Amino acid sequence: MNRAIVCIVGRPNVGKSTLFNKIVGKRIAITEDKPGVTRDRIYAEGEWLNRHFTVIDTGGLEPDNEDMIMSNIKRQAQIAIDTADVILFVVDGLEGLNTTDKEVGEILRKSGKEVILACNKIDTPKNPDEIYEFYELGFGEPMVISAEQGLGIGDLLDEIIEHFPEDVNTEEEDDLIRVAFIGKPNAGKSSLINKILGEERLIVTNIPGTTRDSIDSYFEYDDNQYVFVDTAGLRRKRSIYEKIERYSVIRTLTAVDRSNICVLVIDATEGVTEQDSKIAGYAHDNGKAMIVAVNKWDLIQKHDKTYREFEREIREKLGFINYAPIVFISALTGQRLNKLLELISIVNNNYNLRISTGVLNDIVNKAVLMNQPPSDKGKRCRIYYGTQISVQPPKFVIFVNNKELMHFSYERYLENQIRNHFGFVGSPIHFEFREKSGK
Incomplete structure (x- = not known):
């Protein structure tokens, strides 16, 4: 109903x-x-x-x-x-x-x-x-x-x-997947959501700043129920004059906070901007799953290396979200919007993926055999075992003899080994290192 x-x-x-x-x-x-x-x-x-x-x-x-x-x-x-x-x-x-x-x-x-x-x-x-x-x-x-x-x-x-009709649903819905569309003003976020929904749910004009609130739209795809959240684009601070504009920035950050997945919409005609990096950084710091959607791809003159060059620019400027898949789309023509919807479904599955303790420790033990943990002044970090304690985002606790000996480069190595086996496409992975006495 x-x-x-x-x-x-x-x-x-x-x-x-x-x-x-x-x-x-x-x-x-x-x-x-x-x-x-x-x-x-x-x-x-x-x-x-x-x-x-x-x-x-x-x-x-x-x-x-x-x-x-x-x-x-x-x-x-x-x-x-x-x-x-x-x-x-x-x-x-x-x-x-x-x-x-x-x-x-x-x-x-x-x-x-x-x-x-x-x-x-x-x-x-x-x-x-x-x-x-x-x-x-x-x-x-x-x-x-x-x-x-x-x-x-x-x-x-x-x-x-x-006054509710008898045939409507008033039961609680707790399985909605919230997807926030984020990015700078005029990147095409509203047009993108309208194209997916197949209706003019959001006002779209060429006047920057038309969207001031974060706006929810409900959508069903691949047996999942989604809430798509359109957000006001983040501007440079010197461009924020009105109190309402400041509210809009707060509302955008709040939309990220209450989302599961963030789709960073980049304007292909402008490339990655400082605003894109800031809002992506906020989403990453808050552990959100992410997809990068390069919009207005139909307006770009292309040659055989255009795609790879643009992808390389994104990876260089947004290296902290290298786990996020990239899709090149056009809200105007509908180009690759099906691919974007498929990615949203895939990323949601990865954001909620659990690895059994046994399988995780097989991966960790093999990683240790191939590359020993770091040492300092004759003391070597020993890894005893690991377990996954949560999802959204996936978080792993690794028990070690001395967490001060664990280096961020080895943490990145462990993350890469886990990703090599399970992907976790679009999802950040968090680690917590806890000390435990030897066996």
Whole structure:
């Protein structure tokens, strides 16, 4: 069954994103007292009384505004409305009813969906007279709330789950694989996700900085369920002027933190940049599985060595993620997107791969026979045995007589021996050396 979907709509600056964050229990959508901050559809999971559902935040609707960004916002909101089971229509209870509210209400009436009207920003015991103006919209009795203060949210959630259709899924989903698409602005991350999904889920323009939030999209491939997370591209620090831009950087790093796999999208027309290296370094330091996707490959004039030269540049500049596979793609033409999806599946399997203790120690013992551990001042490091203690990323504990004698070059040697047998394509490998008395 499909997941129950709740869509939050309304004109700009009525508190939709604040309410969204309150419902999902964490700060995902950027909230700022400024119209137009939320531009795309932002997805997150909500739960109430053990009923699980997807919540969609949308950009503020201004039906008569024909600005290019606003037109995209309207299209995104309409798609969200079309996919929703319940629509949460948010209005400003302090300002009262205005013309834009009426225009949004007309759009929602035409949708034929279940609509719950929420009058926000009411944090006083007595309701202002402006509340009663909203009966004119024809959606029944308004629910009085304050998203900022958390007032009335429980009653609102009671009403929402009461309106779910009987044939939707509200069970908890715990097997989702989160894939964050990261990289500098305008590398084509949004276009890439849209091409894979086969729909315009994310706003795509040639205006840098269009994506400000980290945006979740759900996708199923090869019997696995994925959440694709589009992120705002990281800029150079001197390019970050607005407070909202700083929020976006934080949101990008948070998206990496909550992901399993990071797809670093590189613009083939620019090559590897400083920003690419920084965000890849952050993902690597946090133990994320990684894939390098070189986008806009269709725009490159090629000769017989182009592929190898570009690959060599990536390996030189991003040597710390030499475990990450590289795929050359085009979001515009769809070139090798199937290969990218296959790699995501392969990398996920490697990120969760476990090696039995017996097999691991066979590999370690053979490695020691071929190349003795390091020594210092007549004292040699002795390796007793190893075991794998976790996945995501795979982590191995190696027991030795003196961990101070273990050199990073020998650690790299052990990693290469393990990779020679099991690959671990796309996944970092972590080691911990512990001291143990001799046998």
